[in-house]
Amino acid sequence: MPEDTLPDTTPLFTAAEAETRTGVPAATLRQWERRYGIPAPARSASGYRMYSPLDLAQIGRMQALLHDGVPASRAAELARQEHAGPAPAPAAPSATxxxxxxxxxxxxxxxxxxxxxxxxxxxxxxxxxxxxxxxxxxxxxxxxxxxxxxxxxxxxxxxxxxxxxxxxxxxxxxELAGRAEFGPRVLAACAPGERHEIGLLILVLLLRRRGVQAEYLGADLPLADLAAYARHRPADAVLLGLNGEWALGPTQAQLGALRGLRLPIFYGGGLLNARPALAAELGGQYAGADAQRAADTIVAALRPGAQEES
Missing domain, CATH: 1.10.1240.10 (Methionine synthase domain)
Structure with a gap:
């Protein structure tokens, strides 16, 4: 193709605009980018994908080839050859x-x-x-x-x-994991003001699979209610999740409710990963940087004799 007819490589279009112009969902474009290196959008200063006319030409050609029954990897290769741009970056290692x-x-x-x-x-x-x-x-x-x-x-x-x-x-x-009939009991909840549950749910699942009687009590739980529940249903430890600064103030304001429980308190979540020392300031122990390490830390701390060893 003569150089003066090559599609422009200037990044002009956001992901939403590229989707509108090509009819290919933005999620599909990201998948093509990861798997086949096409399109290859630039990034704005704030990290957004920005697509050029060259990208849109390659997307359109690849879509047409796919509609004709050409396998995706071959369609990407042909689209790249027919609408050549700058030399592609080295191929990423094969995905697991x-x-x-x-x-x-x-x-x-x-x-x-x-x-x-x-x-x-x-x-x-x-x-x-x-x-x-x-x-x-x-x-x-x-x-x-x-x-x-x-x-x-x-x-x-x-x-x-x-x-x-x-x-x-x-x-x-x-539910499939069930609850162990024996082993330590851990009461897990999102701290006051915290509604992001999924990381804590993953940790509760891992604890159950390690033989811990882990109970999930929900999001945004007032600490007075947590303490009352812990007294009603004797436990071996409390686990609190905090993912952002929004939960820190309410947690600090309610910490008095946990005094007198005489239970180890583990803290985890995004906020603690950024500031591990915060766990000690809140009167507890940092669980770990990810769910697997946190589960191992908690299980090790609660095994018989662990408190005497420490």
Whole structure:
């Protein structure tokens, strides 16, 4: 193709505008980008994808080839050859099966196609243990959804629906895990002012699978009610999740309610990951930077004799 007829590589269009102009959903464009390196949008200063006329030409050609029955990898290759741009970056390492499933789950949730999401998770459960499905498929999908929402690439409605779907699946896994008849009892709740539940639900699931009688008491729980429940139903530890500064003030204001419980208190969540020393300031112990490490930390701390050893 003569140089003066090449499509412009100037980044001009947002993800929403590219979707409108090409008819290809933004979630599909991101999937093509990850898998095939096409399109290859630039990034704005704030991190948003910005598509050029060259990108739109490649998207249109790839879509036409797919409609003609050409396999996706071959369609991407042909679209790139026919609408050549700058030399492509080196190919990324092949994605793991878990990463591919996570990408498929993301695309299904953003479509939204919840039947397809269920099929993806069914395929994941047929290949991997429950913990791996949760930690390597579901959790990365939610992280990416949160990132897309923060960048303005998806709506709050998309984020809420995806989170609600994953929360429902986690609640089902908790029911399947059941409750141990023996072992330490841990009462888990989101701290006052905290409504982001999914990270804590994952940790409760991991604790149950390690033989802990882990009970989830809900989001935005007043500490006085938590203390009353702990006295009514004797426990071995309390676990509180805080993901943002919005929960810190209410938690600090209500800490007096936990005095006298004489129970170890574990703190986890995004806020603690950013400020681990905060756990000691709140009179407790930092659980860990991720659900797996937090579960291991809690189980080790509650095993018989652990308190005497420490």
């Amino acid at each position: 099966p878990q990463k591919r499933l996570s990408d498929e789950l993301l695309a299904a949730l953003l479509a939204p196609d919840l039947d397809r999401a269920a099929l993806v998770l069914g395929a994941a459960h047929s290949q991997f243990p429950v913990e791996e499905v949760v930690l390597a498929v579901m959790a990365p999908t939610l992280t990416e959804i949160g990132t897309l929402w923060a960048r303005g690439e998806i709506t709050v409605a998309h984020e809420h629906q995806a989170s609600a779907y994953v929360r429902g699946r986690l609640m089902g896994l908790l």
